Amino acid sequence: MGMVTLTAGIDELRPPHCQGNARCEDPKKWQLAYLFAGLGFMAIGSGGIRACNIAFGADQFDTNTEKGRSQLKSFFNWWYFSFTIALIIALTVVIYIQTNISWFIGFLIPTCCLALSIMIFLIGRNSYIRLKPQGCVFIDMAKVINAACRKRHIHNLPTASSLYDPATRESENELSVLKHTDRFKFLDNAAVIVDPNGELNTEGVAKDSWRLCTVEQVERLKCVAGILPVWVAGITCFITMEQMNTFGVLQVIQSNTKVGNFMIPPGWMGLASMIALAIWIFIYECVYVPNASKISKKEARLSLQIRIKIGIIMAILCLSVAAIVETRRRDLALKQGTFLSPLGIAYFLPQFILSGLTEAFAAVSVMEFLNNQVPETMRSVAGAIFFLSLSIASYLNTLIVNLVEILSRLNGGKRWLGGHDLNENKLERFYLLIAGLGVLNFIYFHFFASRYIQSYEESKRRKTLLEDRVDAGYVDLPEKKP
Numbered sequence: 149m150g151m152v153t154l155t156a157g158i159d160e161l162r163p164p165h166c167q168g169n170a171r172c173e174d175p176k177k178w179q180l181a182y183l184f185a186g187l188g189f190m191a192i193g194s195g196g197i198r199a200c201n202i203a204f205g206a207d208q209f210d211t212n213t214e215k216g217r218s219q220l221k222s223f224f225n226w227w228y229f230s231f232t233i234a235l236i237i238a239l240t241v242v243i244y245i246q247t248n249i250s251w252f253i254g255f256l257i258p259t260c261c262l263a264l265s266i267m268i269f270l271i272g273r274n275s276y277i278r279l280k281p282q283g284c285v286f287i288d289m290a291k292v293i294n295a296a297c298r299k300r301h302i303h304n305l306p307t308a309s310s311l312y313d314p315a316t317r318e319s320e321n322e323l324s325v326l327k328h329t330d331r332f333k334f335l336d337n338a339a340v341i342v343d344p345n346g347e348l349n350t351e352g353v354a355k356d357s358w359r360l361c362t363v364e365q366v367e368r369l370k371c372v373a374g375i376l377p378v379w380v381a382g383i384t385c386f387i388t389m390e391q392m393n394t395f396g397v398l399q400v401i402q403s404n405t406k407v408g409n410f411m412i413p414p415g416w417m418g419l420a421s422m423i424a425l426a427i428w429i430f431i432y433e434c435v436y437v438p439n440a441s442k443i444s445k446k447e448a449r450l451s452l453q454i455r456i457k458i459g460i461i462m463a464i465l466c467l468s469v470a471a472i473v474e475t476r477r478r479d480l481a482l483k484q485g486t487f488l489s490p491l492g493i494a495y496f497l498p499q500f501i502l503s504g505l506t507e508a509f510a511a512v513s514v515m516e517f518l519n520n521q522v523p524e525t526m527r528s529v530a531g532a533i534f535f536l537s538l539s540i541a542s543y544l545n546t547l548i549v550n551l552v553e554i555l556s557r558l559n560g561g562k563r564w565l566g567g568h569d570l571n572e573n574k575l576e577r578f579y580l581l582i583a584g585l586g587v588l589n590f591i592y593f594h595f596f597a598s599r600y601i602q603s604y605e606e607s608k609r610r611k612t613l614l615e616d617r618v619d620a621g622y623v624d625l626p627e628k629k630p
Contacts, residue, residue: 149262151186153255155179198535202227203527206519207277218447222433224516228508229429232422239419285368285526292361292369295338302337311339312347312354313363328363332370339366371522372529377597379537381456382514384589385506386541387548388463391582392421392503394545395575396470400496402570403477403489412493420497421504428508452513453601459510460590466502467583471576473499481571489571517601552578 155161161182166172175183205223210216238258246254311328328336338361341347347360354360400414432450440448450458473495481489514537518530549565556564556574564574 149186149190149255149259151182151189153252153259155183155186156250156255157252195532199532200528202515202519202531202534204276206527207279207524220520221449221516222437224519225429225433225512228512228515229426229433232426232429236419236422236426239416239422243415279524285529288361288365289369289372291358292335292338292366294358295361296335298359299337299340299342300334302340302342310341311336311363312341312360313339314352327367329367329370332373335366335369335373339363368523368526371526374600375518375521375530375533377600378456378514378517378593379533381460381589381593381597382510382534383537383541383544384585384592385456385460385463385510385514386538387545388467388582388586389421389503389507389511390542390545391467391470391579392500393418395578396496396499396503398570399470399474399477399575400493402481402487403491403493403496405493407493417493417496417500420500421507424501424504425508428505429512451601452517453598455509455513456517456593456598456601457590459506459508459513460586460593462502462506462509464583464586464590466499466506467579467586469502470499471579471583474570474576474579478571478575487569487571548582549578552581 161179163173163175163179202224205227206220209220209223211220242254242257245257313328341360347355349355354362397414397417400417405412405414437447437449473491476495477489477491480491481487484490515534518534519527522530553563553565556562557566562572562574564578567573
């Protein structure tokens, strides 16, 4: 951010201002290299922060206590809430300063915010819970796949006694160990001890970790495989959100954005989504959960299944409403024969609000599922997978748009997308196409992906029951050494 800020503050780091309507001077190669270097550092930094700050925040809660488990469930909602508030400030105050006062000051504000956040983070360095690094999880996954393929000839189902499981014998706390599960049984071959004399040394340790893996390594790969079906459903949901960030804004650009004497910037429509998301999270955490818990005498939260299903339904409704509004917008514009439609900006609020609710229900739930499905040592992987899904959704959306643009022109009819005038397109058909994709996503999630959430929530209930029994003194676990 510092390098990008300097491009706005130092004249030598950017090409000179354009003189009237004359051709603007191209930037020099070293100026572009400096700018791209700054953007490159920003990408690397964002990759580190986004993948790890959710995981690091979740590490601060003691999930062995009822209070810690309850706080962790709220953490994901409040994280998304603060993330949204930051975006609202960025899209209003910062952008206003950049466009109306100074680009240098507009870039300097987030740069200073980052510098302040680093100082705050370092001040609390002695109070954080920091888990010790345990190697690269992706190398462990490669080892499991390699060992499972090498032992694919094993046809008899392995028993617990035939599996290499040193973690169970060495662990001091039963709750911290990944137990063997019956899902994805073909991966269990990686932990099967076929030849004890050839695969284990005199101390009972595997001689070659690429041929014999531990049960815990196998279970980590199973965790990642178990989140993929829900992850795919989330990607499809995020494709819906992409439409409002692109075509939704284009709809507003070709509409009447005047409210009184003030012209609403089309880019501000995204604020409706963010405000709707923030309001729902506040209502859910501060109104619904406390009152529902008081009535039911236990913590009452909507299950992940229900929230993701509601999010998918919101996505379908969002695109359906957008299609209806677009039809009305284009008809009024064609009737008047103008580029801008007289349709008021208020008509577009419902679709943006529904987009925000889609994010509030689906995105937050998918993020919570990914982080809770994997063990604590893999939470940064879960954070990376979540933000990777947003990127994949963006690329898939671009692919779908390009395909629709090409295919809709094949028969010589009116193309659905393309060009510089929405009045000449059939954008509502594209919206209905994505809504149909949402319907297929709902069917896929209801009949297939939701089973993995059921499995996760059932295992979570069993673990919670064990933890409650430990808290009550019915089960004794060895005290963890400092």
